[in-house]
Amino acid sequence: MTEYEILLLLDPEAPEERHDEIIARTRELVERDGGRWDSHQPWGRRKLAYEIGHKGEGTYHLLGFTVAPDTLSEVSRILRITDGVMRHLATRRLKGSGRTPPPPPTPFEAPPVPEPEPHAEPVAATAPTDAGAEPEPTATPSDSAEGA
Secondary structure, three states: EEEEEEEEEEEEOOOOOHHHHHHHHHHHHHHHHHOOEEEEEEEEEEEEEEEOEEEEEEEEEEEEEEEOHHHHHHHHHHHHHOOOOOEEEEEEOOOOOOOOOOOOOOOOOOOOOOOOOOOOOOOOEEOOOOOOOOOOOOOOOHHHHHHO
């Protein structure tokens, strides 16, 4: 017997009773063939990365159990043809691996936009000068217009 986990993605529009029926049927299949039901963790309704069957959300459940490989094949076959199951993934559970749900998704927050720095007055361009001498300002277009 081997320890397995199945992550179920169920239709969020199906009633809660239907979700319970699917999980109860899975448990029944596991225990009927001499397996051991270890855990059921409802992870709740979450947004999908991409739509499945025109649905943008799904309800997740993590099921843990110990069964023979043939029983796992039968459980996967039944889940594949069950209405209300959008996806499922069966994996072998590693010893000592934690089975905690991921944290709930956080809404996207854009990084804060820094305040623009106040603009300083432009510095007048100066002509190159001898070392130690006072720099003389160069003529700007506004200076030549005043003298004319």
